[in-house]
Each structure stands twice: as C-alpha cells, then as structure tokens.
Amino acid sequence: MSDYLSILLYMQIGMASVCMYRIIKGPTIPDRMVGIDIFGILVVGICAIISIQTEKSFILDIGIAWIILSFIGTLTLAKYLTGKKLNE
Amino acid sequence: MNTISLIFISIGILFNLLGCIGIIRLPDTYNRLQAATKCVTLGCCSILVGVCFHFGFSDATVKALVAIPILFFGSTTSAHALIRGTYLFGIKLGKKSVKDDYKEAVK
Numbered sequence: 650m651s652d653y654l655s656i657l658l659y660m661q662i663g664m665a666s667v668c669m670y671r672i673i674k675g676p677t678i679p680d681r682m683v684g685i686d687i688f689g690i691l692v693v694g695i696c697a698i699i700s701i702q703t704e705k706s707f708i709l710d711i712g713i714a715w716i717i718l719s720f721i722g723t724l725t726l727a728k729y730l731t732g733k734k735l736n737e
Numbered sequence: 738m739n740t741i742s743l744i745f746i747s748i749g750i751l752f753n754l755l756g757c758i759g760i761i762r763l764p765d766t767y768n769r770l771q772a773a774t775k776c777v778t779l780g781c782c783s784i785l786v787g788v789c790f791h792f793g794f795s796d797a798t799v800k801a802l803v804a805i806p807i808l809f810f811g812s813t814t815s816a817h818a819l820i821r822g823t824y825l826f827g828i829k830l831g832k833k834s835v836k837d838d839y840k841e842a843v844k
Binding site for chain 1: 742743746747749750753754756757760761766769770773774777778780781784785787788791792795796797800801803804807808811812814815816818819821822823825826828
C-alpha cells in the first residue's frame with residue numbers, strides 16, 4: 650500500500666518537472682503561462698497524495714490556497730496578454 | 738476503502754500522465770493548452786475523490802469536497818481567459834490547422 654502510493658507520488662512529481670521543462674524552454678510567452686497554469690493544478694494532486702501518506706489533513710489547505718492563487722494569477726496574466734490595463 | 742481510494746488515485750495519475758505527454762508532444766500552444774487542461778483537471782479531481790474515500794467521515798473529506806468545485810470551475814475559466822489572451826496577443830495557429838472561426842468574431 651505505502652510503496653505503491655510512493656510510486657504514484659514520484660510519478661506526480663515527475664509530471665510537475667515536465668511542466669517545469671515547458672516553462673523553461675517554451676518558445677513564446679503564452680507557452681510559459683500554460684506551463685505555470687498546469688503546474689499549479691498538478692501541485693494540488695501532490696498535496697493530496699502527501700496528505701494520505703502522512704494522515705494529516707492540513708496539507709489539503711495548502712492545495713486549496715494554491716488553486717485560488719493560481720486562478721487569480723492566470724487571470725491577471727491573461728489580461729496582460731490582451732494588451733489592456735488592469736482597470737479596463 | 739483503501740482499495741477504492743487506490744483505484745481512484747491510479748485513474749487520476751493515468752489522466753495526468755496523458756495530459757503531460759500532450760504538453761511535451763503537441764505542436765501548437767492551443768493544442769497544448771486544450772489537451773493539458775482537460776486531462777489534468779479531471780485527473781486531480783479523481784485524486785481528490787480518492788482522498789475522500791480514504792479518510793471517510795472527517796475534516797479532510799470536507800476539505801477535499803470543497804477543493805473539487807474550486808478546481809473544476811477555476812481551471813476551466815482561467816484556461817478560457819488564457820487562450821483568448823493568447824489569440825489577441827498575436828500567436829499564429831499551427832501549420833496543420835485548417836479552420837479559424839475566431840478571426841471573423843474578433844473583427
């Protein structure tokens with residue numbers, strides 16, 4: 650049980666590092682933003698698996714906060730891409 | 738209960754793996770975002786359902802059930818805004834794309 654869960658955790662961390670590859674290498678600016686968006690979602694899965702392994706529930710709070718911050722950040726960056734000011 | 742939660746988490750990891758293969762392999766920004774957002778959102782929701790089944794009646798279940806709708810609506814909305822911003826920023830479609838309906842809608 651615990652060994653299998655550890656394998657799944659390492660797979661999830663590997664996928665997050667794949668997103669880091671896209672953030673570093675991506676040819677244009679929106680490619681990097683796609684990487685940041687997907688990275689924020691994958692971190693929630695990492696937090697969920699760690700909360701099962703350690704049997705502590707407060708790690709899920711970190712996941713919820715990370716979702717909301719990633720949502721606001723992506724909306725702000727998308728607004729920046731359209732070329733308008735933030736108060737329009 | 739542990740078996741059910743492991744099955745849900747395995748399904749979620751499988752969807753995440755397909756999404757990350759899409760991030761590396763697909764040729765275009767639009768294709769990458771479309772593949773990655775769908776697969777990764779469903780995969781992480783499935784992992785959170787597995788957390789619900791593992792903990793049973795406790796506070797962690799409530800936290801996971803709160804996180805699922807936020808993840809579902811937040812990630813899809815942000816992907817929509819991001820892809821609209823990408824189009825207005827001036828990124829062209831890929832070479833194999835055949836149809837561009839949004840061009841008339843912008844004008």
